[in-house]
Amino acid sequence: MSKSLLADASIRLENALKHVDISDDAIERLKYPKTSLMVSIPIRMDDGSLKMFRGYRVRYDDTRGPGKGGVRYHPNVSLDEVQSLAFWMTFKCALLDLPFGGAKGGITVDPKALSKAELERLSRGYIEAIADSIGPDTDILAPDVYTNAMIMGWMMDQYSIIHRRIVPGVVTGKPLSMGGSQGRSTATATGAFHVINTVCEKLGRSPEKTTVAVQGFGNAGAEVAQQLANMGYKVVAVSDSRGGIYAEQGLDIPSIRHYKVENRGIKAVYCENTLCNIVEHKVLTNEELLTLDVDILIPAALENQITAQNAHQIKAKLIFEVANGPITSEADKILEQNDIMVVPDILTNAGGVTVSHFEWVQNRNGFYWSATEVKQKLKEKMIREAENVWELAQTKQLSMRTAAYTHALNRLGDALDAKGTRNYFVGSSS
Incomplete structure (x- = not known):
């Protein structure tokens, strides 16, 4: 693989391979x-x-x-x-x-x-x-x-x-009237919410004493900000592609969501009169939001937002990757050296694909679940795997990212090896 996004992503695989026992055949298959x-x-x-x-x-x-x-x-x-x-x-x-x-x-x-x-x-x-x-x-x-x-x-x-x-069944995330699933539109954010809560509980953090900044106020970012605020977390900063706002005392997330829909962007101003409470706030850029002194930072935009160039400026104690690949492998090393815990995308934002699986199953069976059933099934699955990754990280003294990849690799390795390995074929011919 050439030096590229894929090459950078594969570094996470290489780190996890040190902690699993899978065949060379499986490793070779996963390279391409x-x-x-x-x-x-x-x-x-x-x-x-x-x-x-x-x-x-x-x-x-x-x-x-x-x-x-x-x-x-x-x-x-x-x-x-x-x-x-x-x-x-x-x-x-x-x-x-x-x-x-x-x-x-x-x-x-x-x-x-x-x-x-x-x-x-x-x-x-x-x-x-x-x-x-x-x-x-x-x-x-x-x-x-x-x-x-x-x-x-x-x-x-x-x-x-x-x-x-x-x-x-060829597509998930469809309208409900065309076979979509209840809960799919908010699944990524809801899954992230359960992961954040689970990790914060393990660390003894209470919502009321935890400040949050969200970069990327789109479907997932806005919804996870809303759910965290409802739980008591203090969401102090949000941003979209046009810029963002920061208020030390916390933001009124429902009003900001309303304003964004009405005006197609946060536009770095706080709405007035019936739409919002008037609060003092600062205008800031996406780059500035990443470096705020908060407890939790949630990159929920695009890839490569935290790199070797700005990783030293990150002050948050915890980062939950709601976006795919927002942190480069080089930045990972810097964050780990600075004792900043990163909970990776393959766990944090997996709620979307989990409910997509539920939708696929419902499409194939022709039987559909209620919103309550979907919500409960998602909660159980996200908490179970978050706890599995946490326990593996603690037991083997791994970062949460390496623990997540290790956990996934064990499952992938078993499936890949079930087709036969070099040792199997060499052994059968001797």
Whole structure:
């Protein structure tokens, strides 16, 4: 592998390999993605012009089951990024003991620059291009950055049109009316909330005495901020792509969410009159938010937000990765040297894929669970695996990231080795 996002991500694998006993065959298989698909999507724009978009779908490993992973729309989407995200998904699914492998997809596009009709044509065109590589038993799609239930519905519908039958299980995160699951839209945030609570309880931290900063006030970041605030945590700073705000006494998260919806951004001002309580606040950038003196920092935006360049400036005692890959491997070392605990993305943000699994199961059975059932099943699974990772970290004196990868590797190794290893074949021929 060349030095890239994927190469940086694989360093986490190398660190965990020191603490597991799996075959060389399994290690070799995990070095490379199983399939990497790159497609061109021709779209007729509203003005009559034809524009080409580049799309990707990577299935990294499917030893434990069909590939599973979201589709993101972003100007910076690349094959390297998608391969890295599929790599992380492989370990995330194993860590949560889900019967899935890791996959990911994306389109290089600024979705904000498209009309709704253009967005629909692009989404359906993407499925036309990758239809032979996906399916409910092969590779299952889900929402990610700048994709949502409506887009997932278009994708499921287009796949069903191609195959001339209704196939709800090919996509998760769909509208409820099209076979979606209760609780899916907030699953990533709810899962993160349970992980944060579990770790804070282990450390003896009470919510009322814990300050929180959230970088990335999107679907997951805003919802986890809301749930933490409801529990009594003091959320003192939030930011989106346009900037952020900080108030030492805490922010009124429901009002900020309302304001963001109404104005399409936080815009670094605090709304007035009936929408918000008037509080003194500071305007700050995303970069400044990362360096605030808070107890918990939650990067919930994009990859590579904390690097070797700014890791020394981080003052938070705990970091929970709600985004995928927000901390580079070089930054990891610096944070560990400074006694900052990082709870990794493959655990913290696994609530989304967990409820996606619930949705897939419901689609295949044709029987749907209540919101209460989904919520309880998610809570039990997230707390159980958070406690497993915590115990492994304490027992073997590992970082939470290395413990999470070690736990996942043990499950992956068993599945990979079940197909036969060098020792098995050498032994059988002697």
